[in-house]
Amino acid sequence: MTTVFALFFLIPLALVLMVSFWDYNQYEMLPGFTFKNYIDVFDGCLSGGDLCVTFKTYLSTLKFSVMVWFLTLLVGFTVSYFLAFHVRSSGVQVVLFVLCTIPFWTSNVIRMIAWVPLLGRNGLVNDVLVKLGAVDQPVEWLLFSSFSVVLAFVHLFSTFMIVPIFNSMMRIDRSLLEAAADSGATAWQTLWNVILPLCRTGIIIGSIFVITIVMGDFVTIGVMGGQQIASIGKIIQVQTSYLQFPLAAANAVILLLVVLMIIWALTRMVDIRKEL
Amino acid sequence: MKEKRAPGFWLLATFFAAYVLFLYGPMLVIVVLSFQGPEGGLTFPMRGWSLHWFQKLADGLGSVDIGSALGRSLGLGLTVMVLTVVLSVLAGLAFRKKLSGGSVLFFVVVASLIMPSIIVSLGIGLEFRLLDTGIKKVLEVWGLQGMLDNYGTALGIYTSALGAHLTWTLPFGLLIMFAIFNRFNPAYEDAARDLGATPWQGFRHVVLPLIAPSVVGIGMFGFTLSWDEIARTSQALGDVNTLPLELQGLTTTVTTPSIYALGTVTMVVSFVVMGLAVGLSSLLARRQKAQRAS
Numbered sequence: 001m002t003t004v005f006a007l008f009f010l011i012p013l014a015l016v017l018m019v020s021f022w023d024y025n026q027y028e029m030l031p032g033f034t035f036k037n038y039i040d041v042f043d044g045c046l047s048g049g050d051l052c053v054t055f056k057t058y059l060s061t062l063k064f065s066v067m068v069w070f071l072t073l074l075v076g077f078t079v080s081y082f083l084a085f086h087v088r089s090s091g092v093q094v095v096l097f098v099l100c101t102i103p104f105w106t107s108n109v110i111r112m113i114a115w116v117p118l119l120g121r122n123g124l125v126n127d128v129l130v131k132l133g134a135v136d137q138p139v140e141w142l143l144f145s146s147f148s149v150v151l152a153f154v155h156l157f158s159t160f161m162i163v164p165i166f167n168s169m170m171r172i173d174r175s176l177l178e179a180a181a182d183s184g185a186t187a188w189q190t191l192w193n194v195i196l197p198l199c200r201t202g203i204i205i206g207s208i209f210v211i212t213i214v215m216g217d218f219v220t221i222g223v224m225g226g227q228q229i230a231s232i233g234k235i236i237q238v239q240t241s242y243l244q245f246p247l248a249a250a251n252a253v254i255l256l257l258v259v260l261m262i263i264w265a266l267t268r269m270v271d272i273r274k275e276l
Numbered sequence: 277m278k279e280k281r282a283p284g285f286w287l288l289a290t291f292f293a294a295y296v297l298f299l300y301g302p303m304l305v306i307v308v309l310s311f312q313g314p315e316g317g318l319t320f321p322m323r324g325w326s327l328h329w330f331q332k333l334a335d336g337l338g339s340v341d342i343g344s345a346l347g348r349s350l351g352l353g354l355t356v357m358v359l360t361v362v363l364s365v366l367a368g369l370a371f372r373k374k375l376s377g378g379s380v381l382f383f384v385v386v387a388s389l390i391m392p393s394i395i396v397s398l399g400i401g402l403e404f405r406l407l408d409t410g411i412k413k414v415l416e417v418w419g420l421q422g423m424l425d426n427y428g429t430a431l432g433i434y435t436s437a438l439g440a441h442l443t444w445t446l447p448f449g450l451l452i453m454f455a456i457f458n459r460f461n462p463a464y465e466d467a468a469r470d471l472g473a474t475p476w477q478g479f480r481h482v483v484l485p486l487i488a489p490s491v492v493g494i495g496m497f498g499f500t501l502s503w504d505e506i507a508r509t510s511q512a513l514g515d516v517n518t519l520p521l522e523l524q525g526l527t528t529t530v531t532t533p534s535i536y537a538l539g540t541v542t543m544v545v546s547f548v549v550m551g552l553a554v555g556l557s558s559l560l561a562r563r564q565k566a567q568r569a570s
Binding site: 075078079082083086096099100102103105106107108109110111113114115117118126132155158187208209212213215216217218219222223233236237240245249252256257259263276 | 285289290291292296298299300301302303305306364369380390391392393394395398399401402405427496497500501503506507509510520523524535536539542543545550
């Protein structure tokens with residue numbers, strides 16, 4: 001176990017850090033120590049005026065993260081809340097919960113392309129819209145756009161919110177809710193003042209998952225954005241395909257730092273181990 | 277006699293139903309569309325029903341040999357499954373005792389889970405490329421020109437890709453093991469020991485049967501996660517691709533329902549594995565109960 005993680009996780013990470021300081025030419029990496037790659041990444045960022053490519057990409061990726069985070073949180077919390085507090089029989093609860101998690105074990109790409117026949121120019125949604133007379137012409141922005149990317153993210157990753165939030169909700173002592181109700185709290189007050197604080201941990205764990213996935217993503221953005229929308233992950237992927245490994249490594253290190261900062265801000269240490 | 281539903285129940289129930297539809301609707305559409313008639317296109321309406329596109333798929337899509345990609349993914353998935361189960365169970369057992377460096381390892385495992393996949397993938401790709409350079413140097417120094425000419429790369433399905441998948445499946449396996457052992461009653465083991473069982477007998481006849489249903493679950497995680505994995509594999513493969521990567525490539529080039537047929541096939545494999553896992557798991561649980569009753 002330790003060996004596996006050392007071989008395939010720690011050493012690779014260390015190598016990324018090391019190689020990010022290497023030089024390179026068209027076909028090979030040249031060992032050395034240079035900040036050239038980092039300077040290249042931020043090329044033009046300090047000259048003022050327009051935002052440089054890197055900052056723009058980070059901004060757009062961050063924008064996606066925040067939107068997806070908010071939506072998955074909303075969906076995840078509502079679904080978990082329904083499952084945990086409104087479904088009475090525990091058998092039904094388990095079945096419905098499993099129903100929500102099954103898609104997690106199926107292919108993400110399939111679940112992405114599944115949107116194509118729905119959202120495309122001649123897709124179902126457009127058909128319906130045209131028939132209803134809501135629009136004269138098929139809407140173009142449904143597919144291969146920011147909209148479809150966010151939709152696919154929410155579709156794919158709300159599971160990561162549901163599972164930890166549901167887990168925390170199931171640990172809430174039901175007598176607390178009764179106590180709240182007895183003290184005259186409305187359902188809404190109970191939700192806001194009792195349940196929400198008590199599933200903080202679940203929310204944070206789910207948020208970490210969703211945000212790190214979206215920050216590093218390049219597959220979803222690639223497929224659902226029609227390969228037109230930039231993301232950090234995509235930059236890294238393109239650079240490796242041109243064999244610019246040191247440059248890609250520098251980008252990876254920066255991405256890693258950004259993600260770590262976000263996680264640090266989110267957690268201030270939640271003991272995940274205790275939560276299982 | 278039913279007590280009144282809490283306020284908002286129906287609203288929430290509707291939301292939930294909509295969510296389930298949102299989850300499954302598109303997948304269902306894919307499955308339906310893959311049976312499109314030979315004249316049919318990528319969207320509705322259906323022009324007849326046929327297995328035409330499955331036939332096309334079996335013949336191969338362009339330059340891509342679907343059959344062998346499927347084989348590679350199956351092989352890799354099964355290997356990942358076995359390794360995930362074995363390593364997770366062993367690590368789970370080790371973590372039950374005070375393990376020196378345990379919290380560090382735990383931290384690493386969680387980090388591996390939430391690390392953006394592209395970074396892990398890039399790192400593994402780099403590791404093996406540097407290894408290539410090293411091996412080539414060694415061969416050159418030793419004057420093994422023949423071997424040097426034949427040497428391709430250390431990157432491959434069962435080296436780098438396997439490692440990449442394990443960084444993704446093992447954290448899940450280990451977290452499940454923690455969850456199991458947090459709820460595990462050590463009295464059973466103590467009883468076995470008091471009755472004179474060796475540690476191995478205690479594990480084999482007492483612990484293992486008790487955790488078996490959940491271990492099957494870990495196996496299922498291992499296989500299905502590996503079967504669909506793209507992000508971590510993408511930079512860590514040599515010349516050949518796994519099925520999901522081929523599929524991702526095909527999304528931009530193939531414009532016939534064949535791609536839906538391929539989607540249906542991979543989905544069926546996932547569901548079969550899930551079904552097998554659930555079946556096996558409940559079978560084991562039932563057998564255990566029967567044994568305890570007798």
